[in-house]
Amino acid sequence: MMKAPLDPRAARSREAILTAARQLLLAEGPAAVTHQRVAQVSGTGRATVYRHWPRAEQLLLDVMTGTDLPFFRAPQSPVRPWLHRQLRQLADELRLPTVAAVALTVIQGSLWDPGIARSRDGMIAAIDERIGVALVLAERAGEVELGASATDAAALLVGPVLYRTAMQSGRVDDDLIDRLIDRVGTWRT
Amino acid sequence: MMKAPLDPRAARSREAILTAARQLLLAEGPAAVTHQRVAQVSGTGRATVYRHWPRAEQLLLDVMTGTDLPFFRAPQSPVRPWLHRQLRQLADELRLPTVAAVALTVIQGSLWDPGIARSRDGMIAAIDERIGVALVLAERAGEVELGASATDAAALLVGPVLYRTAMQSGRVDDDLIDRLIDRVGTWRT
DNA sequence: CTAATTATGAGACATTTTGTCTCATAATTA
DNA sequence: TAATTATGAGACAAAATGTCTCATAATTAG
Numbered sequence: 001m002m003k004a005p006l007d008p009r010a011a012r013s014r015e016a017i018l019t020a021a022r023q024l025l026l027a028e029g030p031a032a033v034t035h036q037r038v039a040q041v042s043g044t045g046r047a048t049v050y051r052h053w054p055r056a057e058q059l060l061l062d063v064m065t066g067t068d069l070p071f072f073r074a075p076q077s078p079v080r081p082w083l084h085r086q087l088r089q090l091a092d093e094l095r096l097p098t099v100a101a102v103a104l105t106v107i108q109g110s111l112w113d114p115g116i117a118r119s120r121d122g123m124i125a126a127i128d129e130r131i132g133v134a135l136v137l138a139e140r141a142g143e144v145e146l147g148a149s150a151t152d153a154a155a156l157l158v159g160p161v162l163y164r165t166a167m168q169s170g171r172v173d174d175d176l177i178d179r180l181i182d183r184v185g186t187w188r189t
Numbered sequence: 190m191m192k193a194p195l196d197p198r199a200a201r202s203r204e205a206i207l208t209a210a211r212q213l214l215l216a217e218g219p220a221a222v223t224h225q226r227v228a229q230v231s232g233t234g235r236a237t238v239y240r241h242w243p244r245a246e247q248l249l250l251d252v253m254t255g256t257d258l259p260f261f262r263a264p265q266s267p268v269r270p271w272l273h274r275q276l277r278q279l280a281d282e283l284r285l286p287t288v289a290a291v292a293l294t295v296i297q298g299s300l301w302d303p304g305i306a307r308s309r310d311g312m313i314a315a316i317d318e319r320i321g322v323a324l325v326l327a328e329r330a331g332e333v334e335l336g337a338s339a340t341d342a343a344a345l346l347v348g349p350v351l352y353r354t355a356m357q358s359g360r361v362d363d364d365l366i367d368r369l370i371d372r373v374g375t376w377r378t
Numbered sequence: 379c380t381a382a383t384t385a386t387g388a389g390a391c392a393t394t395t396t397g398t399c400t401c402a403t404a405a406t407t408a
Numbered sequence: 409t410a411a412t413t414a415t416g417a418g419a420c421a422a423a424a425t426g427t428c429t430c431a432t433a434a435t436t437a438g
Binding site: 196198199202233234235236237240 | 413414415416417418
């Protein structure tokens with residue numbers, strides 16, 4: 001990506017606007033992310049918000065894609081404890097209002113907004129692929145014998161975490177994480 | 190619940206409004222459920238919509254609670270095939286835009302609207318409890334030896350289905366369902 | 379250092395939306 | 409048949425939306 005050498009004033013405005021929009025999404029939900037309120041909160045002029053993002057929905061999308069969720073990066077051997085740490089981090093972050101708001105807004109927004117749907121597909125594909133890479137790594141090291149494809153494994157691991165945090169609004173304890181990992185294949189250790 | 194003997198005109202309006210609101214939620218998302226648009230689509234007067242639901246968010250909530258999801262009702266013995274059928278039905282329904290829209294709007298809306306949060310808690314508690322009843326039934330029949338609590342079992346069963354349909358936007362095949370059921374305990378059959 | 383460029387905030391402006399009325403009318407009920 | 413009541417149409421003020429212009433200040437080019 002070529003980033004055009006941006007005028008520092010524009011960069012400042014852009015950043016202030018994105019921050020305010022994120023703040024509004026957090027506090028009051030996506031419906032609160034309007035040009036007017038973002039202008040108020042960010043301290044910028046209303047026209048400036050319109051200049052940078054003519055449509056509010058695009059701003060919201062940028063807020064969400066801007067908050068990238070760094071999960072399951074850089075697998076380490078042995079894979080099991082690494083996977084446990086990643087799932088723990090995922091569970092912990094999903095309890096943070098910031099992350100939950102972005103994640104659930106992406107999930108729901110994909111139903112009607114193709115742009116958001118693409119964003120979601122990107123995130124999910126990344127997660128699925130990273131989990132796949134990690135599990136293959138574990139299998140090559142003789143650490144596990146896989147019982148599911150990468151996408152199935154991702155569903156088996158992440159699905160329950162999501163359900164527990166977003167639906168049951170409860171904590172994911174380490175026992176549950178262990179149980180999830182157990183059921184993705186047969187571990188030799 | 191005492192239902193006040195309602196004027197047929199009011200009942201008709203109410204029904205038309207709810208239908209239109211559901212339709213709008215489906216087609217364009219919760220942001221489209223405004224008094225004005227609902228009035229247009231339903232063919233009722235704008236004032237009538239305001240009379241019945243002074244706040245649009247309340248109307249949206251009624252739309253969602255009105256669409257009740259009849260899952261995991263009335264467990265049958267043997268439990269395993271019944272559980273399989275229920276999960277299949279859940280997966281199939283979650284692929285319907287109607288159900289997905291309501292479900293995901295509830296999930297996301299609970300972050301900011303306490304009323305929606307209560308609604309979600311009710312749904313989830315019902316599902317968890319029904320799954321729990323079914324699994325205890327199976328255990329008493331010697332069909333399975335449980336390896337998880339009711340809420341854990343619900344997360345293990347429903348979580349992956351939700352992740353596969355809502356996030357990976359893919360089909361839940363019967364093999365996956367079997368695998369899910371397998372991992373909720375040790376089955377004797 | 380100076381001059382040209384450019385993003386900004388303030389605000390004007392027409393348009394649309396929102397929320398609250400009133401009122402004549404038609405459906406319902408007593 | 410007469411009284412009640414929900415409705416649609418529309419008036420109305422207030423707020424929000426989207427698009428302008430313009431003077432100003434920050435930035436950049438020369």
